[in-house]
Amino acid sequence: MEAIQWKLLPLLTLLASFLLFFYFQNPSKKYQKNCSLLPHQHYWITSNRIVTPHGVISGAVEVKEGKIVSIVKEEEKNGKTKLENVIDYGEAVVMPGLVDVHAHLDDPGRAEWEGFPSGTKAAAAGGITTLVDMPLNSDPSTVSRETLQLKIKAAESRIYVDVGFWGGLVPENAFNASALEDLLNAGVLGLKSFMCPSGINDFPMTNASHIKEGLSILAKYRRPLLVHAEKQLDFESDLGVEGGSNDARSYLTYLKTRPASWEEAAIRDLLTLTKDTRIGAPAEGAHLHIVHLSDSSNSLDLIKDAKSGGDSVTVETCPHYLAFSAEEIRDGDTRFKCSPPIRDAANKEKLWEALLAGHVDMLSSDHSPTLPELKLLDDGDFLRAWGGISSLQFVLPVTWSYGQKYGVTLEQLALWWSERPASLAGQELKGAIAIGNHADMVVWDPDVEFDLDDDPIYLKHAGISAYMGTKLSGKVSATFVRGNLVFKDGKHAPAACGVPILAK
Numbered sequence: 001m002e003a004i005q006w007k008l009l010p011l012l013t014l015l016a017s018f019l020l021f022f023y024f025q026n027p028s029k030k031y032q033k034n035c036s037l038l039p040h041q042h043y044w045i046t047s048n049r050i051v052t053p054h055g056v057i058s059g060a061v062e063v064k065e066g067k068i069v070s071i072v073k074e075e076e077k078n079g080k081t082k083l084e085n086v087i088d089y090g091e092a093v094v095m096p097g098l099v100d101v102h103a104h105l106d107d108p109g110r111a112e113w114e115g116f117p118s119g120t121k122a123a124a125a126g127g128i129t130t131l132v133d134m135p136l137n138s139d140p141s142t143v144s145r146e147t148l149q150l151k152i153k154a155a156e157s158r159i160y161v162d163v164g165f166w167g168g169l170v171p172e173n174a175f176n177a178s179a180l181e182d183l184l185n186a187g188v189l190g191l192k193s194f195m196c197p198s199g200i201n202d203f204p205m206t207n208a209s210h211i212k213e214g215l216s217i218l219a220k221y222r223r224p225l226l227v228h229a230e231k232q233l234d235f236e237s238d239l240g241v242e243g244g245s246n247d248a249r250s251y252l253t254y255l256k257t258r259p260a261s262w263e264e265a266a267i268r269d270l271l272t273l274t275k276d277t278r279i280g281a282p283a284e285g286a287h288l289h290i291v292h293l294s295d296s297s298n299s300l301d302l303i304k305d306a307k308s309g310g311d312s313v314t315v316e317t318c319p320h321y322l323a324f325s326a327e328e329i330r331d332g333d334t335r336f337k338c339s340p341p342i343r344d345a346a347n348k349e350k351l352w353e354a355l356l357a358g359h360v361d362m363l364s365s366d367h368s369p370t371l372p373e374l375k376l377l378d379d380g381d382f383l384r385a386w387g388g389i390s391s392l393q394f395v396l397p398v399t400w401s402y403g404q405k406y407g408v409t410l411e412q413l414a415l416w417w418s419e420r421p422a423s424l425a426g427q428e429l430k431g432a433i434a435i436g437n438h439a440d441m442v443v444w445d446p447d448v449e450f451d452l453d454d455d456p457i458y459l460k461h462a463g464i465s466a467y468m469g470t471k472l473s474g475k476v477s478a479t480f481v482r483g484n485l486v487f488k489d490g491k492h493a494p495a496a497c498g499v500p501i502l503a504k
């Protein structure tokens, strides 16, 4: 008898180590208890306004182990459907969580500017359930397998929402196909490049040949190229701003340094390059995504033409281009400095028109914070201040509040902020309240007004945000990521259980 037990010992040890291995390999198991402010993994959410791809319904969403397993309309509920662990949100809106495809969290290396914990806590508080981190402003930039691994390490157990990563297309890797493939194989969701200086030393701008190389490799992987589309034009550089003849505290001085013609020139080049990479059918070329469009005139016409010609092109704009206009920016208020710049009120109106008409595909935050001292708020020098708007926590109420005038609907919000960005990032299981998808949802009340300054702000440097001092409507009360209630009424889940998203 004893002999038999001794023989079993190695087998039992093996079994125990297997169990331990799988337990620690699975992050959702590891932190399960603290990942959610809810005690259960199987529950129902009910509301009179659930935003689905088939319209806004009154009914119930069943969540089980992180996924949406059923959706029942109020009128279809019958005696058979027994709801357990019901959370009733009444008139509050239940929408797919926002997918922000453009955020700079600056971690590792410049975490004092933002960082994964503060950035993703702010995201969760703002209803963002997935964000894709930009490859620059962290140090080092994400331009290789090794630097991506540093990102993943910095994100692990420190993110409250799911986070994917764009890789950088820079001169250093553009002509090195195996380095680019290595970066793509390591899991970046696509590549991003600049057609003008980025403001970050280890992220130089790319020229047409670099972009061509990048596009041809991305076409094979079926992942997008995102481009900051501003091209410095020589004949525009003589604007007299450097000679001291213009006041650097005046916003118009800065605006003149980055005219709309720069966006137009960059976009014209990009569209030609994209056309050139088409292999046979239009859809077989690389996908081009233009980030943060500000110019709503000629640039937009070029994009519209390319789309109607069948090119694989999408474009995003950001809430700050829809909320603010150049005329309103006060002297020295460098919180509003970004590139491309916020243009005049007529441009803003046309941008709204384009968004409502479907010519602009989606929205993103371009949350690009820095240290308050680099914003030069004290001397208000627009030419020397850091360019970037801090907005991550506020994008949902901002889009809703400024969109009232244009009759923005809940379905449109879900399209611009969830469905289309999820598709750009290749996330088929995100971006919609649909059976089989991740249970990524935001619960918010469109009618509740609040002063931004009275609310807890989780961003590292609230004071640099252009939105401070405004009154908004649309308050987030709960955020679910993969079924975990990660934020509720000013409180976050104890553990950071967001998952780093890697492309396969």
Ligand SMILES: NC(=O)N[C@H]1NC(=O)NC1=O
Pocket (backbone or CB within 6 Å): 104, 136, 137, 198, 199, 200, 228, 337, 338, 339, 340, 368, 387, 388, 389
């Ligand atoms: N480096 C960086 O974040 N740049 C961003 N800031 C901004 O205003 N536009 C950008 O592209």
Ligand SMILES: [Zn+2]
Pocket (backbone or CB within 6 Å): 228, 291, 292, 339
């Ligand atoms: Zn940019």
Ligand SMILES: [Zn+2]
Pocket (backbone or CB within 6 Å): 102, 104, 134, 366, 367, 368
């Ligand atoms: Zn950016």
